[in-house]
Amino acid sequence: MAIRATESAAARVQAFLTKRGKGIGLRLGVKTSGCSGLAYKLEFVDTINQDDQTFESNGIKIFVDAKSLQYLDGTVLDYVKEGVQEGFKFTNPNTKDECGCGESFTV
Amino acid sequence: MALLQIAEPDLSGNPHQHNIAIGIDLGTTNSLVATVRSGEATVLVNHDGCKLIPSIVNYGKETQIGSQAATLRSTDPSNTIVSVKRFMGRSFADLDTTIRYPYKFVNSSGLIQIDTAQGVKNPVEVSADILRYLRNMAVEALGEEPTGVVITVPAYFDDAQRQATRQAGELAGLNVLRLLNEPTAAAIAYGLDSKNEGTFLVYDLGGGTLDVSILSLTKGVFEVLAVGGDTHLGGDDFDHRLSCYIMEKAGLSQLNDEDSAILLINAKKIKEQLSQSEKASFSVVLSTKRLVNFVITRTEYENLVRHLVQKTLLPVKKALRDAKLDKDQIDEVIMVGGSTRMLLVRQMVGELFGREPLTSINPDEVVAIGASIQADVLVGNKKDDWLLLDVTPLSLGVETMGGLVEKIIPRNSTLPIARAQDFTTYKDGQTAMTVHVVQGERELVKDCRSLAKFTLRGIPQMVAGQARIRITYQIDADGLLSVSAKEMMTGVTSSIEVKPSFGLSDEQIGAMLQESISNANHDMQVRLYQEAVVDAQALIDSVEKALYLDADLLTEEELSQINNAIMKLKITLAKAPDDYAQLTNKIKQQTDDLNQISSNFANRRMDKAIHHALSGRDINEVADKI
Numbered sequence: 239m240a241i242r243a244t245e246s247a248a249a250r251v252q253a254f255l256t257k258r259g260k261g262i263g264l265r266l267g268v269k270t271s272g273c274s275g276l277a278y279k280l281e282f283v284d285t286i287n288q289d290d291q292t293f294e295s296n297g298i299k300i301f302v303d304a305k306s307l308q309y310l311d312g313t314v315l316d317y318v319k320e321g322v323q324e325g326f327k328f329t330n331p332n333t334k335d336e337c338g339c340g341e342s343f344t345v
Numbered sequence: 346m347a348l349l350q351i352a353e354p355d356l357s358g359n360p361h362q363h364n365i366a367i368g369i370d371l372g373t374t375n376s377l378v379a380t381v382r383s384g385e386a387t388v389l390v391n392h393d394g395c396k397l398i399p400s401i402v403n404y405g406k407e408t409q410i411g412s413q414a415a416t417l418r419s420t421d422p423s424n425t426i427v428s429v430k431r432f433m434g435r436s437f438a439d440l441d442t443t444i445r446y447p448y449k450f451v452n453s454s455g456l457i458q459i460d461t462a463q464g465v466k467n468p469v470e471v472s473a474d475i476l477r478y479l480r481n482m483a484v485e486a487l488g489e490e491p492t493g494v495v496i497t498v499p500a501y502f503d504d505a506q507r508q509a510t511r512q513a514g515e516l517a518g519l520n521v522l523r524l525l526n527e528p529t530a531a532a533i534a535y536g537l538d539s540k541n542e543g544t545f546l547v548y549d550l551g552g553g554t555l556d557v558s559i560l561s562l563t564k565g566v567f568e569v570l571a572v573g574g575d576t577h578l579g580g581d582d583f584d585h586r587l588s589c590y591i592m593e594k595a596g597l598s599q600l601n602d603e604d605s606a607i608l609l610i611n612a613k614k615i616k617e618q619l620s621q622s623e624k625a626s627f628s629v630v631l632s633t634k635r636l637v638n639f640v641i642t643r644t645e646y647e648n649l650v651r652h653l654v655q656k657t658l659l660p661v662k663k664a665l666r667d668a669k670l671d672k673d674q675i676d677e678v679i680m681v682g683g684s685t686r687m688l689l690v691r692q693m694v695g696e697l698f699g700r701e702p703l704t705s706i707n708p709d710e711v712v713a714i715g716a717s718i719q720a721d722v723l724v725g726n727k728k729d730d731w732l733l734l735d736v737t738p739l740s741l742g743v744e745t746m747g748g749l750v751e752k753i754i755p756r757n758s759t760l761p762i763a764r765a766q767d768f769t770t771y772k773d774g775q776t777a778m779t780v781h782v783v784q785g786e787r788e789l790v791k792d793c794r795s796l797a798k799f800t801l802r803g804i805p806q807m808v809a810g811q812a813r814i815r816i817t818y819q820i821d822a823d824g825l826l827s828v829s830a831k832e833m834m835t836g837v838t839s840s841i842e843v844k845p846s847f848g849l850s851d852e853q854i855g856a857m858l859q860e861s862i863s864n865a866n867h868d869m870q871v872r873l874y875q876e877a878v879v880d881a882q883a884l885i886d887s888v889e890k891a892l893y894l895d896a897d898l899l900t901e902e903e904l905s906q907i908n909n910a911i912m913k914l915k916i917t918l919a920k921a922p923d924d925y926a927q928l929t930n931k932i933k934q935q936t937d938d939l940n941q942i943s944s945n946f947a948n949r950r951m952d953k954a955i956h957h958a959l960s961g962r963d964i965n966e967v968a969d970k971i
Binding site: 250251253254257258264265278279280281282283284285318320321322323324325326327328 | 348349350351352353354355382383384385389390391392482485486487488
C-alpha cells in the first residue's frame with residue numbers, strides 16, 4: 239500500500255503550506271460522486287482523522303482515509319504545467335475508465 | 346485531464362463544480378486577472394506569457410484586444426480605443442476638451458460614444474471587450490468558467506462609474522460578485538486586513554494617473570478617509586521628460602511621429618533599466634538614417650525627473666490634510682502601479698513618511714491579487730467567515746424644498762447599510778411627493794450628481810406638515826442603491842423602489858444620466874420658479890380669503906390697491922415660462938409687493954380679532970389668561 243508524490247508535486251505542496259501558514263500535509267481522497275462514479279479530493283490537512291493512513295513522500299505527509307485508500311493505492315500525484323494551465327494530476331493504476339475531463343473515474 | 350488544485354479541509358467541491366473565483370484589475374493603461382490556486386494568489390498569463398494586458402481595443406476589420414490592439418495604435422488611431430476607463434459613466438459634457446482625442450465622438454443623448462469602423466461603441470461595450478478577453482484567459486488557465494469575479498475600481502468612482510463598470514462585467518458574461526476599491530484591494534493583498542486596526546496610505550502611480558488614498562481600518566472594516574491624485578501624471582510623463590532630454594543631448598529637433606515613438610520607447614526602456622542598474626544606454630538609427638547613441642547614469646536621470654516625483658507628493662500632502670492626519674499617523678504606505686518601481690519614487694515617498702513603503706508584492710499585480718483574494722472568500726473557498734466591508738465613497742441624499750440636499754447616508758458609511766428619514770408635505774391636501782436622489786458632498790442639489798427621481802403618489806389629503814413620508818435608502822454590499830418612500834401616518838402605504846443600476850438597460854441609465862447632467866441647471870431653474878409660484882399662490886389664497894371675510898376694514902382705495910396687486914400677480918403666474926430665471930424674479934417681486942400692500946390689512950385684522958376676543962371681558966379675567 240503506497241501513495242507517492244513526485245518531487246515537483248511535493249515542492250508545490252510544501253510551498254502552498256508555507257504560504258498558508260498552517261497545516262500538516264495533504265489529504266487525498268475519493269468521493270462517491272461525479273459523472274463516472276468516483277471523484278478525487280485534494281485538500282490541506284489541519285487535523286488527522288482516526289482512520290487516516292499516513293504516507294511520507296519527498297518530504298511531505300500525505301493522508302488518506304482507509305476507504306479511499308483501496309481506490310487510490312499506487313497513485314502518483316504530480317504537478318504539471320500544460321500550456322497556460324497548471325495544477326495537480328493523479329496517475330491512478332486502479333482506474334478503469336475516466337470521464338472526459340479526468341476528474342471522476344470508475345474502478 | 347483537468348488539473349486539480351488543493352482545497353481547504355472539507356471544502357472540496359463536487360467534480361465539475363469548482364468554485365473558481367477571479368479578481369480583475371480593470372486599469373486605465375493595463376488590466377490583469379488573478380485567481381487563488383491552492384491557497385496562493387497568482388496572476389494569470391495569456392498565450393504569449395503576458396500578465397499585463399494593455400487596456401486597448403481596436404475596432405478595425407476585426408476586434409483586437411491587448412497588445413495586438415496596441416500595435417495598431419499608431420496606424421489606426423481613430424479605431425483604437427485607449428484609456429476607456431476615463432470615459433466610464435461620464436457624460437459628453439464631462440469630456441476634457443483640452444485633450445485632443447483621435448476618436449470620432451458621438452453625443453448619444455448626453456452620453457459618450459465613439460464611432461468606429463465597426464459602428465458606434467460606448468465605453469461599457471469597450472470595457473466589456475477587455476473583460477471578455479480576461480475572462481477567456483481565466484477559462485484557458487483554469488479550464489473552467491469562473492464562478493464569480495471581483496472587479497476593482499478607483500476609490501473616487503461615483504455611482505454612475507461603478508454601475509458602468511458592473512454593467513461591463515455583466516455584458517462580458519461575468520458574475521460580478523462585488524466591485525472593490527483599488528486601494529482596499531492593495532491593502533488586502535498585503536494582508537493588512539488581518540491587523541484589524543490601522544491607517545494606511547496607498548500611493549498608486551500608474552502609466553498615466555496618480556491616485557492617492559488614505560484608508561482607515563477599524564474592526565476589520567476599511568474606510569476611505571481621503572482620496573486625491575492627478576489624473577494626468579504618471580510614468581508616461583517621465584518617459585516624455587527623458588525623451589526630450591535625449592533629443593537635447595543628441596541635438597535633434599522636430600522629429601517625425603515615427604522617430605518620436607522610437608525615442609519614447611527607448612526612453613521607457615532606459616527608465617526601467619535604471620531601476621535595476623546604475624547606468625543604461627541605447628543606440629538606434631532613426632528614419633532619417635541618423636544614429637543616436639545615448640548613455641545616462643541613474644543620478645543624472647533622477648536629477649532630471651526629481652521635479653516630477655516632487656509633483657506627485659503634493660496630492661499626498663493634500664490627502665493627509667483632507668483626512669486631518671499627520672504623516673506620523675500613517676501606519677503603512679503601500680506602493681501600487683508600475684511607476685513605483687522607480688527607486689527615486691520609493692525613496693522620496695519613504696523620506697516623506699520616514700518609513701520604508703511596502704513594495705514586496707509586484708506593484709503592477711498587487712491590486713489584482715487583492716481582488717482575487719476577496720473573490721475567493723466571496724465564492725466560499727475559505728472557511729473563516731471573514732467578509733470585507735466597504736464604504737460609500739460619497740454621501741447620498743434627497744432633495745428638499747429650496748433645492749437643498751438632505752443627506753440620508755453620509756459618505757464613508759460601511760456597507761451594506763439602510764437608513765431612513767421622515768419627511769412631510771408642505772401644502773394642504775398634497776397627494777404626491779417627488780423624491781430626488783442625489784449623490785455628493787455639496788449642500789445644493791445643483792452641485793451634486795442626480796441619480797434618480799421618482800414620485801410617490803396616493804398620499805391622503807391632509808393639512809401641510811401632517812403627513813409622514815418615510816424615505817429609506819439602502820445600499821447593498823456592492824455599493825448599489827435602492828430607495829423607497831412610504832406614507833406612514835395613516836397606514837396607507839405606497840412605496841416605490843429605485844434600482845439605479847442592476848438590470849437597468851443602457852437606455853434607462855442613459856436617460857438617468859442625461860436627465861441629471863444636461864438638465865441639472867434647467868431643473869433647478871424650474872424648481873425655483875415652481876417654488877416661487879407656490880409661494881405666490883399661497884399668498885393670493887390667504888389674502889382673498891381675508892378679503893372675503895373682512896373687506897369692510899379697508900378703504901376703497903386700499904381695497905383697489907390690493908385687488909390690483911393680486912391681479913398683476915395672477916397675470917404673471919399665468920404666463921408661460923420662457924426665461925425661468927427672469928419670470929421667477931418677477932413673481933418674487935410681485936409677491937413681495939402684495940405682501941407689503943396687504944400688511945396693513947393683516948394688522949388691522951389682527952387688531953379686530955384681539956378686540957373681538959377681549960370685548961365684554963373683565964380686565965382681571967384677561968390678565969389671568971395672559
